Amino acid sequence: MKIAIDAMGGDYAPMEIVKGVEIARDRYQDIEFLLFGTSEQVKPLVKDWSHITLIPTTEVIEMGDEPVKAMRRKKDSSMVRAANAVKAGEADALFSAGNTGALLSSAIFLIGRIKGVDRPALATALPSFAGENDQFVFMDLGANAESKASHLYQYGILGSFYASHVLGINDARVRLLNNGAEEDKGDEVHKIAHQLMKNSQSFNFLGNVEARELLEGTADVVVADGFSGNAALKATEGTALMMLKQIKQAIMQTGLRGKMGGLLLKPAFKDIQKKLDYNEAGGAVILGVNAPVVKTHGSAKANAVANTMGQIKKMIEKNLVPDIRTYIADHKDELQAAKNELQSQISE
Amino acid sequence: MKIAIDAMGGDYAPMEIVKGVEIARDRYQDIEFLLFGTSEQVKPLVKDWSHITLIPTTEVIEMGDEPVKAMRRKKDSSMVRAANAVKAGEADALFSAGNTGALLSSAIFLIGRIKGVDRPALATALPSFAGENDQFVFMDLGANAESKASHLYQYGILGSFYASHVLGINDARVRLLNNGAEEDKGDEVHKIAHQLMKNSQSFNFLGNVEARELLEGTADVVVADGFSGNAALKATEGTALMMLKQIKQAIMQTGLRGKMGGLLLKPAFKDIQKKLDYNEAGGAVILGVNAPVVKTHGSAKANAVANTMGQIKKMIEKNLVPDIRTYIADHKDELQAAKNELQSQISE
Numbered sequence: 001m002k003i004a005i006d007a008m009g010g011d012y013a014p015m016e017i018v019k020g021v022e023i024a025r026d027r028y029q030d031i032e033f034l035l036f037g038t039s040e041q042v043k044p045l046v047k048d049w050s051h052i053t054l055i056p057t058t059e060v061i062e063m064g065d066e067p068v069k070a071m072r073r074k075k076d077s078s079m080v081r082a083a084n085a086v087k088a089g090e091a092d093a094l095f096s097a098g099n100t101g102a103l104l105s106s107a108i109f110l111i112g113r114i115k116g117v118d119r120p121a122l123a124t125a126l127p128s129f130a131g132e133n134d135q136f137v138f139m140d141l142g143a144n145a146e147s148k149a150s151h152l153y154q155y156g157i158l159g160s161f162y163a164s165h166v167l168g169i170n171d172a173r174v175r176l177l178n179n180g181a182e183e184d185k186g187d188e189v190h191k192i193a194h195q196l197m198k199n200s201q202s203f204n205f206l207g208n209v210e211a212r213e214l215l216e217g218t219a220d221v222v223v224a225d226g227f228s229g230n231a232a233l234k235a236t237e238g239t240a241l242m243m244l245k246q247i248k249q250a251i252m253q254t255g256l257r258g259k260m261g262g263l264l265l266k267p268a269f270k271d272i273q274k275k276l277d278y279n280e281a282g283g284a285v286i287l288g289v290n291a292p293v294v295k296t297h298g299s300a301k302a303n304a305v306a307n308t309m310g311q312i313k314k315m316i317e318k319n320l321v322p323d324i325r326t327y328i329a330d331h332k333d334e335l336q337a338a339k340n341e342l343q344s345q346i347s348e
Numbered sequence: 349m350k351i352a353i354d355a356m357g358g359d360y361a362p363m364e365i366v367k368g369v370e371i372a373r374d375r376y377q378d379i380e381f382l383l384f385g386t387s388e389q390v391k392p393l394v395k396d397w398s399h400i401t402l403i404p405t406t407e408v409i410e411m412g413d414e415p416v417k418a419m420r421r422k423k424d425s426s427m428v429r430a431a432n433a434v435k436a437g438e439a440d441a442l443f444s445a446g447n448t449g450a451l452l453s454s455a456i457f458l459i460g461r462i463k464g465v466d467r468p469a470l471a472t473a474l475p476s477f478a479g480e481n482d483q484f485v486f487m488d489l490g491a492n493a494e495s496k497a498s499h500l501y502q503y504g505i506l507g508s509f510y511a512s513h514v515l516g517i518n519d520a521r522v523r524l525l526n527n528g529a530e531e532d533k534g535d536e537v538h539k540i541a542h543q544l545m546k547n548s549q550s551f552n553f554l555g556n557v558e559a560r561e562l563l564e565g566t567a568d569v570v571v572a573d574g575f576s577g578n579a580a581l582k583a584t585e586g587t588a589l590m591m592l593k594q595i596k597q598a599i600m601q602t603g604l605r606g607k608m609g610g611l612l613l614k615p616a617f618k619d620i621q622k623k624l625d626y627n628e629a630g631g632a633v634i635l636g637v638n639a640p641v642v643k644t645h646g647s648a649k650a651n652a653v654a655n656t657m658g659q660i661k662k663m664i665e666k667n668l669v670p671d672i673r674t675y676i677a678d679h680k681d682e683l684q685a686a687k688n689e690l691q692s693q694i695s696e
Contacts, residue, residue, distance in 0.1 A: 129590050129593075129594060142527050145527065145533075145534055145535040145538075146535045146536070177579065179490050179493065179574075179575055179578040179579065179582075185493075186493055186575065187493040187494045187575055188494070190493075190575075210582050211578075211579040211580070211581075211582035211583035211586060212582040212583070212585055212586035212589075213586060214583060214586055214587075215586060215587065215590045216586070216590070224579075226527075227527060227534065227535055227538075227576055228575055228576040228579040228580075230527040230559075231525065231527065231559040231572075231576040231579050231580045231583070232559070232576075232579045232580065232582075232583040233559075233583075234527075234558050234559035234560040234580075235559035235560070235562060235579070235580040235581075235583035235584045235587070236583045236584075236586075236587045237560055238559060238560035238561060238562055238563060238564070238584075239562075239563065239583070239584045239587040239588050239591075240587050240591060241560075242477055242563045242564070243587075243588060243591045243592075243620070244591075245477075246477060246620050246623075247595075247616070247617075247620065250613070250616030250617070250619060250620060251613065251616060253616075254613075254615060254616050257612050258612065258613060258616055260609075260612050261608075261609045261610070261611070261612025261613035261616070262609070262613065263609070264605050264606065264608050264609030264612065265595075265598070265599065265602075265606060265609035265610065265613065267602060268595070268598030268599060268601075268602050268606055268609070269595075269598070271598060272591070272594050272595065272598060275594075
């Protein structure tokens, strides 16, 4: 299998990207890596060229670039060239730690949506601290600022496939992020989405979930509109970071007693921090496009990059994208019915 | 001053409500408490009747009741009777730990909106762990599942008044919760709201804030639409609770070493927990109605109830509601202009 790598995207690119690719190359024997990047910068970093090919590019999409414009204008950028390689069938998947919006645009406009999927969405696996499984799929994390009920319905299908194929969770328990447990909660979009999802034959819908229970393992797939999904994810991350920081500060401020306590609890804290640090385990996936496209955190270091290659390998090996494509094609009547039902509810 | 108390709402009502009122009565000499509740249940709980009057009611709005229906049908409920007392001018403020939706309905339909305020909203003070001030105002927490840009604009005014009058923060730094820092981020509602707020003469707008920075003290008032505000608040609460639980579990599981560490760090943890436990300090306020209406957490115990009385006392003493009313009346052209601008942007 071949993975197209945007070697220039991310806070520590190309250094940490190349390092991560080399770790992954040593770890997984069957991946060919196509490195897209500025020759003078990337070439000196590669220690061993086996299974690695450099495709020289001359432009770089920066973090601050306007996504769609950058994707359209910087045609010789590492990201656009890598996406075009996937489009041309020269690579099976796309990796980047760069500009999320530009990667979304590249995925949607260059690699293309799966026929029948209206809005590809960003998904990630987050830790569950209780319940049956260690992780759950959370989506949409902000690919779409405005969502229709039928989009949320489709996320249920996409998320369930990701849960079964990549996390190994069959018959995933799907819930809708909403501001209350009852089915009439939320705005119109969420009320209608709840009804569509409740009647779905495509996944196992268990009702709403509130953001308070996000990490409690009551769902394997949590479907959210991109705006509030983004807010809930960032609030979760911000709070976790803030608490770890507060605890460290408190330990430092309580003198010898605190420092001794901190030392004794170090292994326990490490465990929690590790579980929380889901960015280390892989990246956010753009579900609903014609190939695996994965975005790691901009601040990802080599090890996170290497782990993300493992995640991409799994997506390819398990046939995630072809299986979604086949399912959607075989169930287009059901998806259309969901859209029609939505239409009839709106016109009522 | 007189506070109308719904003695029957909340998980521990009427016991903890009555206890809390008695603590507050001993603490603050100038408050008269009107207890609305079922006579047989409330009467035996009151130890000292000074400054406390019981107004017997026969019905109770339950947590599971449909809010508007309950408010309309249970006319002799403790909550509706207490709200009507405020409406009739027999009390200056309304307190309840009961059904939030029913309290919102009672506040809006019985006590009434301030003229010019389109959507009263739920606000609470949350802790800031960094920055200039210890607390910030976060609103709307879910009073309105659907928001227009002009509502968000009005929240900026309401929140700034609460910051100055109750938290003592003048010229409050107002930010809009959005999924990115740039002004073109978010859906249409948030894009337009940003423009309205940027041009406001009524408050000090500093741009967007992401949910990740919520607790970092970069704003004194964070304005959110009720749906994502609710999600961000609950994600914050859920994550904080989950982390404290995980740390406790880790301490218990690491044997003697962990237990010793936990013991040494107990004071440090207590500090953090106390800061996080903002529900203990007071309740959520319905801003934009014609009297202070405050909802404490359903699980509030006596001490939280008593603290909430202090919060209400401050709102009354500082003239929060009259000052908002005067300001809105004096600036109705500005508010109308915001709505017109909104209209012109939509029809473009």
